[in-house]
Amino acid sequence: MAFDTVAVVGGGPGGLRAAQSIADIGGKVLLIEKRDFLGGTPVAENYAGLTPYGAEAEPQMQSMAEAVTSNPNAQVRLSTEVVGFAGEPGSYSVTLRGPDGEESVDVGAVIVATGFQHFDPGRETQFYGYYEYEDVLTLTDLEAMLKQHQVVRPSTGEAPKSLCFIQCVGSRDRQIGNEYCSKVCCGIASKEAIEVRELLPDCKVYIFYIDMRMYGYWESQIYWPAQEKHHVQYVKGMVTEVLKKGDGLLIRGEDTTMGRPMEIPMDMVVLSVGMEPSAGTRTMARVLGVQQNKYGFIEAAGSPLDPVSTDRDGIYACGAALGPADLEDTVSSASNAAMKAMAFVRSQAAAAAN
Amino acid sequence: MAFDTVAVVGGGPGGLRAAQSIADIGGKVLLIEKRDFLGGTPVAENYAGLTPYGAEAEPQMQSMAEAVTSNPNAQVRLSTEVVGFAGEPGSYSVTLRGPDGEESVDVGAVIVATGFQHFDPGRETQFYGYYEYEDVLTLTDLEAMLKQHQVVRPSTGEAPKSLCFIQCVGSRDRQIGNEYCSKVCCGIASKEAIEVRELLPDCKVYIFYIDMRMYGYWESQIYWPAQEKHHVQYVKGMVTEVLKKGDGLLIRGEDTTMGRPMEIPMDMVVLSVGMEPSAGTRTMARVLGVQQNKYGFIEAAGSPLDPVSTDRDGIYACGAALGPADLEDTVSSASNAAMKAMAFVRSQAAAAAN
Numbered sequence: 124m125a126f127d128t129v130a131v132v133g134g135g136p137g138g139l140r141a142a143q144s145i146a147d148i149g150g151k152v153l154l155i156e157k158r159d160f161l162g163g164t165p166v167a168e169n170y171a172g173l174t175p176y177g178a179e180a181e182p183q184m185q186s187m188a189e190a191v192t193s194n195p196n197a198q199v200r201l202s203t204e205v206v207g208f209a210g211e212p213g214s215y216s217v218t219l220r221g222p223d224g225e226e227s228v229d230v231g232a233v234i235v236a237t238g239f240q241h242f243d244p245g246r247e248t249q250f251y252g253y254y255e256y257e258d259v260l261t262l263t264d265l266e267a268m269l270k271q272h273q274v275v276r277p278s279t280g281e282a283p284k285s286l287c288f289i290q291c292v293g294s295r296d297r298q299i300g301n302e303y304c305s306k307v308c309c310g311i312a313s314k315e316a317i318e319v320r321e322l323l324p325d326c327k328v329y330i331f332y333i334d335m336r337m338y339g340y341w342e343s344q345i346y347w348p349a350q351e352k353h354h355v356q357y358v359k360g361m362v363t364e365v366l367k368k369g370d371g372l373l374i375r376g377e378d379t380t381m382g383r384p385m386e387i388p389m390d391m392v393v394l395s396v397g398m399e400p401s402a403g404t405r406t407m408a409r410v411l412g413v414q415q416n417k418y419g420f421i422e423a424a425g426s427p428l429d430p431v432s433t434d435r436d437g438i439y440a441c442g443a444a445l446g447p448a449d450l451e452d453t454v455s456s457a458s459n460a461a462m463k464a465m466a467f468v469r470s471q472a473a474a475a476a477n
Numbered sequence: 478m479a480f481d482t483v484a485v486v487g488g489g490p491g492g493l494r495a496a497q498s499i500a501d502i503g504g505k506v507l508l509i510e511k512r513d514f515l516g517g518t519p520v521a522e523n524y525a526g527l528t529p530y531g532a533e534a535e536p537q538m539q540s541m542a543e544a545v546t547s548n549p550n551a552q553v554r555l556s557t558e559v560v561g562f563a564g565e566p567g568s569y570s571v572t573l574r575g576p577d578g579e580e581s582v583d584v585g586a587v588i589v590a591t592g593f594q595h596f597d598p599g600r601e602t603q604f605y606g607y608y609e610y611e612d613v614l615t616l617t618d619l620e621a622m623l624k625q626h627q628v629v630r631p632s633t634g635e636a637p638k639s640l641c642f643i644q645c646v647g648s649r650d651r652q653i654g655n656e657y658c659s660k661v662c663c664g665i666a667s668k669e670a671i672e673v674r675e676l677l678p679d680c681k682v683y684i685f686y687i688d689m690r691m692y693g694y695w696e697s698q699i700y701w702p703a704q705e706k707h708h709v710q711y712v713k714g715m716v717t718e719v720l721k722k723g724d725g726l727l728i729r730g731e732d733t734t735m736g737r738p739m740e741i742p743m744d745m746v747v748l749s750v751g752m753e754p755s756a757g758t759r760t761m762a763r764v765l766g767v768q769q770n771k772y773g774f775i776e777a778a779g780s781p782l783d784p785v786s787t788d789r790d791g792i793y794a795c796g797a798a799l800g801p802a803d804l805e806d807t808v809s810s811a812s813n814a815a816m817k818a819m820a821f822v823r824s825q826a827a828a829a830a831n
Binding site for chain 2: 136140144147148149173174175176178183187295302303304305306334335336337338339340341342343347359379380381382425426427428429430431446447448449450451452454455456457458459461462463465466469470
């Protein structure tokens, strides 16, 4: 017996794209989301604009969600979690726990689209004072302010005269156990820096970085304009400490280009927190019995030519469930996982018919 | 009248993955390749190992090609070019010119997978002497040597005692007109540097860079081992000139971290040449009438949530036809384009039936 429904776990950009891909070509898909709404992290964490172009996040996610909910081939379960998994490739059974209790559903394949969570800067080994100083924020805290078109110092309610981003908080850091690069923080910090400069032309904006990883078009679309048009100040340097000084903050570290220590007063500090596997990603790896890498993300099969297959037949992952990913990566790998899952379900049905 | 075949132009990693995606889920696909073999740039340019894991390129591409050629839903035309295009979305006609002359084929949608070409270092504004000094190579020249497991100085046939990579040749360079970053050269140079160190443990290997863009897992999979295990020397600096000195070469530039000029003798110099649109990508944009960006790559619709649609209904692009892309990007965006094309063909058929 082979089942034709593909279960997609997670209703963010990856899960929505995977579900829509399947439904649009006539496949049956069951989209399962733990929260009571679709749209994932961009909605839950109040993103203002999507990187790189700055298009408003919420309407974009809304229209992705509507394309899925309005498709007769797609069923959506909100406020629902996958709590059990059994069966064989092609004839799996997932146990769902939702508002109406538990039920088991027959599926032919599963796509994990459970994404990431931001690094908690309270776990940092540097001393950035996120939980001590009101004016120390994360990328997402600032994003929520930008969504309201109002960037102010939480301690005073006034516009900052100076603001800096500290890159690689929770990334490229062996002491924390996250040796990988989170890929998107250079681009997102730069996009936010531009938005702050547009909103507050009198505010000086600095980005302290190890390497600016503005890959591909992010270089020409974000990095050059950030410097030349918006006068964002990029400083290759390590900030090791954020202190309180009078009404403001003081950052301390080393300017690596100038080869000297630096101490700069700053009204606001934004920590560019990296990506870690979400609780959902860790849980799904365990429930589905698929391999995780040492960081807890789901392990891809291995070849760069097949970045979405897990070590278990009929189970695929996409987007940031596999590791740091930008939005373009996420939706493309979601479609890739959808294609693989559809092909798998089809081949199992053909095998069962013979 | 709506046609159900999807034409895929280009038989490299992107085109093969797009074709396989469509064929595997029961769609009809026509794969058109200008060369007389499948496999694209990794085969044509003698890649040794695929980044990041170093898996042998040729057998990997071979098995992708076989999966397509053995699929009854896929037709493959080698030594064939698209020379004409007409019709309406859903009922397009492509004119092919192949070994048996010209013919027109009805297709519902088209995927452009015509990829990139490496920057020609003869056009560089710096003075790296690629066409003057035998021991100045490109990433692909070295890749071909690595495929033969023999890295030697072309001028002497002997193993080099020192070798360096110069990053961003033809990328991040306004004078040349390529402001974008080519995304993969940092990873590929580092992978090759490791391979050289393994082959020639006595050879000192340097990489001169502006920013090391080892995004995501490339940081932990390649960059850390390159430094810690293989002792590749990374120097943040600009090399502006390669000169001849005695039997060897001399590189001249500035060490930006130390803030001082540098002059270092070197047996071999490898230019990390970036990506530009291939001739096929430029031609297909013109033949199909889709928008190109200022660099000549095909322009995606705009949103990061739809990175594969062009400005013309039913025409999609994937991989490096859209801009710099690594292999994982390429195969995922190929599946994304395949999904979009299948959904488009299906919706046109439904519309025509009503």
